[in-house]
Amino acid sequence: MPSRACPRNRLGRVTDGTLSPVDPPVRLRPEIVALPAYRQGKPASSSAFKLSSNENPFAPLPAVLAALEDERDINRYPDATALALREKLAAKYRVSADEVHIGAGSVALLAQLLLAAAGPGDEVVYSWRSFEAYPSLVTVTGATGVQVPNRADGGHDLPAIAANIGDRTRAVIVCSPNNPTGSIVTADEFETFMAAVPDDLLVILDEAYAEFVTDAGAVDGTLLLSRYPNLVVLRTFSKAYGLAGLRVGYALGRVAILDAARATAIPLSVTGPGATAAIASLDHEAELLDRVRQIAERRDRLWEDLVAHGWQIPRPQGNFIWLPTGPETSDVAARLADAGLVVRPFPADGIRLSIGEEEAVQKLLQMSEEIVGSLPEGNPARRLG
CATH class of the missing domain: 3.40.640.10 (Type I PLP-dependent aspartate aminotransferase-like (Major domain))
Structure with missing residues (x-):
């Protein structure tokens, strides 16, 4: 019986019934296919602190939860x-x-x-x-x-x-x-x-x-x-x-x-x-903004302590801190993760670290000097001298 050549699609690719793990089975916009999907901040185990998504560490206000209890018409x-x-x-x-x-x-x-x-x-x-x-x-x-x-x-x-x-x-x-x-x-x-x-x-x-x-x-x-x-x-x-x-x-x-x-x-x-x-x-905005004030104060204290430890980092104004760790980003993020601090690394650029619970701040400070001291000279996150 003569062999049959595998059919080809309009792009000239062989279509033998199997799907490539890369190429979609239908025609899509190539610039969209090439886009990396949005990567959410890495979740943390119950024993770790999640500092990867810039979330507010405070639980919802009781008044907000009470208002949600009245939201029962979810069929509408x-x-x-x-x-x-x-x-x-x-x-x-x-x-x-x-x-x-x-x-x-x-x-x-x-x-x-x-x-x-x-x-x-x-x-x-x-x-x-x-x-x-x-x-x-x-x-x-x-x-x-x-x-x-x-x-x-x-x-x-x-x-x-x-x-x-x-x-x-x-x-x-x-x-x-x-x-x-x-x-x-x-x-x-x-x-x-x-x-x-x-x-x-x-x-x-x-x-x-x-x-x-x-x-x-x-x-x-x-x-x-x-x-x-x-x-x-x-x-x-x-x-x-x-x-x-x-x-x-x-x-x-x-x-x-x-x-x-x-x-x-x-x-x-x-x-x-x-x-x-x-x-x-x-x-209940006044109560919420008091929480914001506490987070901002915690952020500023952390920034001052990190600078004192030898870090060279921008003055933060959000609810997070940026560590411009450059080529050492992945290594530093892994060390923090091993210590129970899940952060958001941007490989080759730096680490975004959300302001979380006070316990997370103290854990970071306990290892801060050792980490910055281990960075090679010339790393953008390390102050000269």
């Missing part, structure tokens, strides 16, 4: 616009409810804004290293990301970002405090930047960690919305308000921009329990 769809929450936030920031847009975390809102602004042939400019979702969100739109290197202190080089804006630029992302380095953009730097960019260019100010900022010179985008019609500010209930598991974020900006973002949104992505918990959190 929620209010698609989260109007009650938008009205609450509108009163807080002295804007109209239509100038507030709610999403399943601030990252979902960022995705919607980018889809509304950019497409194939366009560019989106942002600092790097910054939030690791930025490159993939830009790629999904079909646009090209333009990455501008951070300054040596981990902060945004806003003049360089402005210099990289061209005719194809459709959006710029500014992250303050920057995730993962913790460095802020100052109010003066940001206003100088806004004066330099076209007034019809969408500027997205990602302030997911704004509540932890204690530097009086830092930018506060909510105070600038009336001055800059092209500005959208992103914030979230995941970090300071401790609602990471319920996925609620919000955007503040002009109605026409937010309406375009709403048009790209997946309908009904904010759940009723999420909106209810966010409203309850705003009703």
Whole structure:
């Protein structure tokens, strides 16, 4: 019986009934197939501290849990616009409810804004290293990301970002405090930047960690919305308000921009329990912000102690600290993991370490001097001398 050649698909690949572990069985966008999936912070065992996801270490407020107990109509769809929450936030920031847009975390809102602004042939400019979702969100739109290197202190080089804006630029992302380095953009730097960019260019100010900022010179985008019609500010209930598991974020900006973002949104992505918990959190904001103050104080004490031990690290303003361990990143992360501290390594760049329980801080300090002392001379995380 004559042998039959294996059939080939339209791409010329052999299709003998087996599937390659790399190639999908259908035709997909190659740039999407090539994207690495978002990698969540590594979970921790019951005997370890999870410092990998910038979560709030405090348990939810009793008042928030009580509000959730009344959320029993989960067989019904929620209010698609989260109007009650938008009205609450509108009163807080002295804007109209239509100038507030709610999403399943601030990252979902960022995705919607980018889809509304950019497409194939366009560019989106942002600092790097910054939030690791930025490159993939830009790629999904079909646009090209333009990455501008951070300054040596981990902060945004806003003049360089402005210099990289061209005719194809459709959006710029500014992250303050920057995730993962913790460095802020100052109010003066940001206003100088806004004066330099076209007034019809969408500027997205990602302030997911704004509540932890204690530097009086830092930018506060909510105070600038009336001055800059092209500005959208992103914030979230995941970090300071401790609602990471319920996925609620919000955007503040002009109605026409937010309406375009709403048009790209997946309908009904904010759940009723999420909106209810966010409203309850705003009703008890003073208590929550006292917890934020405690985390910020713990962060500052840790930073001072690490610097005293010989670390060279940026002054942090989020609820995390950045260790720019460079080539030794994976080794340092493994040593911390062995000691029960699960952190977020970015190989060849550094380690982001969330501010967790006081016991976790003390455990880190117990091994801090030994680790920094073992780093080779020239490592960016080790101070000279």
